[in-house]
Amino acid sequence: MRSPYMYILVMAVVTYLIRVLPLTLIRKEIKNKFVKSFLYYVPYATLAAMTFPAILSATDYMLSSLIGFIVALVLAIKNKSLLTVAACGCIAVFVVELFIR
Numbered sequence: 001m002r003s004p005y006m007y008i009l010v011m012a013v014v015t016y017l018i019r020v021l022p023l024t025l026i027r028k029e030i031k032n033k034f035v036k037s038f039l040y041y042v043p044y045a046t047l048a049a050m051t052f053p054a055i056l057s058a059t060d061y062m063l064s065s066l067i068g069f070i071v072a073l074v075l076a077i078k079n080k081s082l083l084t085v086a087a088c089g090c091i092a093v094f095v096v097e098l099f100i101r
Contacts, residue, residue, distance in 0.1 A: 059093060061100050068093035 030036055052069075059065045072089030080088075 059097065061097060064093045064096040064100060067096050 030039070055069050056062055056065050059068075068089045071092040072085050075085045075088055
């Protein structure tokens with residue numbers, strides 16, 4: 001039986017290295033426009049990749065999840081506040097599930 005502390009230690013070292021290596025290996029300013037724009041959008045792409053599957057599997061019916069997502073997406077594109085987008089998305093899911101059941 002392996003110790004859970006060993007797993008925690010390995011995870012801590014890997015996480016630390018992922019964060020420290022770019023700081024130690026890349027010391028000068030990045031001037032390449034492609035690399036700069038790529039690094040700018042990485043957090044948004046990662047967040048979307050983690051959030052989208054969770055949205056579709058959050059309810060029992062994919063239709064209600066999809067409609068809630070579309071409502072939230074349209075409101076976000078129209079630059080509504082985060083609270084408005086989240087609330088309207090949740091309300092849309094609730095209303096759709098009332099009619100599905």
